Amino acid sequence: MPTPNSINGLLEKASKYLTAEQVAGIQVAYDFGDLAHEGQSRKSGEAYIWHPIAVAEILADIQLDQESLIAAILHDVIEDTPYSKQDITDRFGENVAEIVDGVTKLGKLEFDNPQEAQAENFRKMILAMARDIRVILIKLADRLHNMRTLGVMRPDKQRRIARETLDIFAPIAGRLGINAIRLELEDLGFKAMYPYRFAVLESAVKKARGNRKEVIEQITDTIQNRLNQEHISGTVCGREKHLYSLYKKMQNKRQSFADILDIFAFRIVVDTVDECYRTLGSVHSLYKPLPQRFKDYIAIPKGNGYQSLHTSLFGPYGVHLEVQIRDKIMNEVSEHGIAAHWQYKQDDSQTKKGTSQVDARAQEWVKNLLEIQQSAGNSLDFLENVKIDLFPDVIYVFTPKGDIITLPTGSTPVDFAYAVHTDIGHATVGCRIDKKLVPLRTPLQSGKTIHIIKSKDAQPNPAWLNFVSTAKARSQIRHxxxxxxxxxxxxxxxxxxxxxxxxxxxxxxxxxxxxxxxxxxxxxxxxxxxxxxxxxxxxxxxxxxxxxxxxxxxxxxxxxAPKNLGLEAGLPISGTEGMVLHFANCCHPIPGDQIVGFISTEKGLVIHRNSCHNVKNLKNNPEKYLDVHWDDHATGTYLVDIQLEAKNERGTLAKIASEIAKTNTDIERVSSEDKDESYSLMHFVINVRDRIHLAKIMRHLKRLPIVEKIQRL
Structure with a gap:
C-alpha cells in the first residue's frame, strides 16, 4: 500500500492553480483509485497506485484541469479492476468516465497477432481523442512514466515498447506541439532501443560540454548586451540539443559528431511579436546571417501551431549559430502545445488566443485522421497511414484565395486537392502552379499558389497512388x-x-x-x-x-464442407479442367510426391509438397486449401532443386554436369558457393519426370568420388 504522503506531491502541485474544492475532488479520486487497485503491484514491486499518481503529476506539471488529473488517477481502473465505466460515471461524472474509457486498451478482445492488437488499440484511442483531446494527453503522460520506469522489463520488451514510442507516441506529441514530452520520450526511447549508441553519444556530449561552456556564455552575453542597447526586454539562453536529435541529425545528414556539435543553438524569448522582428534585425547586425537559412514560422505557423523565427548566423571563432526568437506565449505553446489549451490561464486573453490557434490545428489534424480511419481497409492500414502522416517535413502553399495549406515535403497537386476537400481531389483533372500548367505528379514547393482544374465527370486515377505523399490522399483514392x-x-x-x-x-x-x-x-x-x-x-x-x-x-x-472442399477422396490434378495450375517454387513438387493444392488469387491452383514448410500456414485458410494427388498417367517434366557438397577440384562442375546429362536430364539453373577451403556447395535446378527419375540421377551423382553429400531441397 502507498503511504499517506504519496499523494501529497500531486496535491501540492494542483493547489498552485486549482481551487481548494477541486483539490479535494482529486483527493477523493485518489482514495477511490487506491481502493480499486488494492493488492496490485507493478513489476518493480511498488504498489500499482503509484503509477496513476505519477501520470497525474506529469499533467499537473503542465497545469491541466481537474477532470484531466482525476481521469489520470483512474485511467487503469476499467482495464485492471472490477469497477466499470458506469461506476466512474456515478462518482466522477460522464466527462471523466469518457476520458478513462478512451485511454483504456482493448485488453479483453482477441487478435490474430500483436501488430493487429496495437493497430486496433491505436484506432480506438484516435476515435476517443476526436471526442476529447485530453485522452491523448493522458496517454502521452502514461507512456512517459512507463518509459521512465522501463528498466524492470525484459530487454526484448523494452525494445518493442521503445520502438512503439519512437514510431507513434513521440511523433504524436510533436504533432500536437507538446515538445517537452516529445523530447523526453525520444531520448528515453533512444536509450532503450540503442543503449550502447546512447551511452557513447551521452559520454561524448558530456566531454565536449566543458570546452563549449565558455564560448556559449560569451555569445549569450554579447546578444544580451545588444538587446539591452536596443531597449528590448528579453532573455537569451544557450539551447543544448537533445541526444536523439543529435543522433537523427548525424544519421540524416551523414555528418560526424564533431560537425553536428560545431553548431551552437540559442533561444531568445521577448515580450511581443514586434520585438521578435526587432530582435531578428539586432542579431543580423551583430553576426552575419547564412543565406537561405531564415524561416518565419510566426507569419506562417507550423501545422502543430508552433511559432518562432529561425535564423542561422556566422558566429565568432568561425562557429555557426542557430537562433530561435519568439515571445513568451509562443514559448509556452512550443513547450506544451495543445496542452496549453487546458491550462488555467483564463485571464490572459493573449494566451487564450495563442492556444486556441493550436487547438484549431490539432482538431483539424484529428478530423483528417477520422477521414483516414473511415476509408482505411482495416486497423493495420489505418496505423500505417497515420505513421506516414506523423513524419511531415512540411511545405507551405497557397490556394488561389490566399489560404495557407500545410503539406509534407514531396507532396503533389493531388495531395493538395485532397487536403482542401475530398470531393475536389476526386474531381481533379489538372493543375496550375503560379498560373503555369504542370503535370499532376509535380512536387510542390513552398510559397507557390496552386490552382486545381476540376471536372464533374472526373474520377481518381489508380496511377496517382504511385506519387501521392499524404495519408489522406492515399486512403481516399483507395477507398x-x-x-x-x-x-x-x-x-x-x-x-x-x-x-x-x-x-x-x-x-x-x-x-x-x-x-x-x-x-x-x-x-x-x-x-x-x-x-x-x-x-x-x-x-x-x-x-x-x-x-x-x-x-x-x-x-x-x-x-x-470447408475441411476438404469436396475432395475427401482427393482431386487428381488432371481433373482440374478450367483451372490454372502452378507448381510452387518453394518446394518444387514432382509426380510421386504427396501434394496439396492452395487457391491463389494471382496464380490459380498452386501445388505444394505435403512436407513444405509453407503448407502449415496455408492450412489456416481451409476455404482455399485442397487435398489433391497426381494423376496416375502424369506426363511432362518438372523442376526440382538439389544440393551437392563437392570437393574443390579443377573441373568439378563440368564432371557433375556431364553426369547429369548422361541421364537425359536438362539443367535449368546452377549456382555454386564455397563452404570452406576444401568443399563447395552446388545448387542445381533440373527437369525430371518423377521421383523415380530423380532417384536415378542422385544415384549416378553419389558414385562420383568428388561428391561428398547430395540432397533434395
Missing amino acids: FMKNQRVGDAMSLGHKMLAKSLRKFNMSYEGLTEEIRDELIEVLKLSSWEQLLEDLGSGNRMSPLVAKQIHDVVLGTDDRI
Whole structure:
C-alpha cells in the first residue's frame, strides 16, 4: 500500500492553480483509485497506485484541469479492476468516465497477432481523442512514466515498447506541439532501443560540454548586451540539443559528431511579436546571417501551431549559430502545445488566443485522421497511414484565395486537392502552379499558389497512388477504387460463374434461393453478393464454385464442407479442367510426391509438397486449401532443386554436369558457393519426370568420388 504522503506531491502541485474544492475532488479520486487497485503491484514491486499518481503529476506539471488529473488517477481502473465505466460515471461524472474509457486498451478482445492488437488499440484511442483531446494527453503522460520506469522489463520488451514510442507516441506529441514530452520520450526511447549508441553519444556530449561552456556564455552575453542597447526586454539562453536529435541529425545528414556539435543553438524569448522582428534585425547586425537559412514560422505557423523565427548566423571563432526568437506565449505553446489549451490561464486573453490557434490545428489534424480511419481497409492500414502522416517535413502553399495549406515535403497537386476537400481531389483533372500548367505528379514547393482544374465527370486515377505523399490522399483514392471495384467485380463474378455452370449442364438463372443459401452457409459467407465479388476479384475460382454448386444440387454437400472442399477422396490434378495450375517454387513438387493444392488469387491452383514448410500456414485458410494427388498417367517434366557438397577440384562442375546429362536430364539453373577451403556447395535446378527419375540421377551423382553429400531441397 502507498503511504499517506504519496499523494501529497500531486496535491501540492494542483493547489498552485486549482481551487481548494477541486483539490479535494482529486483527493477523493485518489482514495477511490487506491481502493480499486488494492493488492496490485507493478513489476518493480511498488504498489500499482503509484503509477496513476505519477501520470497525474506529469499533467499537473503542465497545469491541466481537474477532470484531466482525476481521469489520470483512474485511467487503469476499467482495464485492471472490477469497477466499470458506469461506476466512474456515478462518482466522477460522464466527462471523466469518457476520458478513462478512451485511454483504456482493448485488453479483453482477441487478435490474430500483436501488430493487429496495437493497430486496433491505436484506432480506438484516435476515435476517443476526436471526442476529447485530453485522452491523448493522458496517454502521452502514461507512456512517459512507463518509459521512465522501463528498466524492470525484459530487454526484448523494452525494445518493442521503445520502438512503439519512437514510431507513434513521440511523433504524436510533436504533432500536437507538446515538445517537452516529445523530447523526453525520444531520448528515453533512444536509450532503450540503442543503449550502447546512447551511452557513447551521452559520454561524448558530456566531454565536449566543458570546452563549449565558455564560448556559449560569451555569445549569450554579447546578444544580451545588444538587446539591452536596443531597449528590448528579453532573455537569451544557450539551447543544448537533445541526444536523439543529435543522433537523427548525424544519421540524416551523414555528418560526424564533431560537425553536428560545431553548431551552437540559442533561444531568445521577448515580450511581443514586434520585438521578435526587432530582435531578428539586432542579431543580423551583430553576426552575419547564412543565406537561405531564415524561416518565419510566426507569419506562417507550423501545422502543430508552433511559432518562432529561425535564423542561422556566422558566429565568432568561425562557429555557426542557430537562433530561435519568439515571445513568451509562443514559448509556452512550443513547450506544451495543445496542452496549453487546458491550462488555467483564463485571464490572459493573449494566451487564450495563442492556444486556441493550436487547438484549431490539432482538431483539424484529428478530423483528417477520422477521414483516414473511415476509408482505411482495416486497423493495420489505418496505423500505417497515420505513421506516414506523423513524419511531415512540411511545405507551405497557397490556394488561389490566399489560404495557407500545410503539406509534407514531396507532396503533389493531388495531395493538395485532397487536403482542401475530398470531393475536389476526386474531381481533379489538372493543375496550375503560379498560373503555369504542370503535370499532376509535380512536387510542390513552398510559397507557390496552386490552382486545381476540376471536372464533374472526373474520377481518381489508380496511377496517382504511385506519387501521392499524404495519408489522406492515399486512403481516399483507395477507398474510391475499392467501392468502384466491388460493383465491377460482382458483374464479372456473375458472368464467370454462369459460364462455369454451363459445363455442368446448369444455368445461373436456375439457382434457387435454397441452393444459394446452402452454398453460402457451407462457404461461411455473409451473402451471395460477397461470393460474386470474391469470384470477380479472383479470391475464388469459378470452376471450383460451380462444382460445389453441382454437388449441392446432387445432395452431396457433405463433400464440400470447408475441411476438404469436396475432395475427401482427393482431386487428381488432371481433373482440374478450367483451372490454372502452378507448381510452387518453394518446394518444387514432382509426380510421386504427396501434394496439396492452395487457391491463389494471382496464380490459380498452386501445388505444394505435403512436407513444405509453407503448407502449415496455408492450412489456416481451409476455404482455399485442397487435398489433391497426381494423376496416375502424369506426363511432362518438372523442376526440382538439389544440393551437392563437392570437393574443390579443377573441373568439378563440368564432371557433375556431364553426369547429369548422361541421364537425359536438362539443367535449368546452377549456382555454386564455397563452404570452406576444401568443399563447395552446388545448387542445381533440373527437369525430371518423377521421383523415380530423380532417384536415378542422385544415384549416378553419389558414385562420383568428388561428391561428398547430395540432397533434395
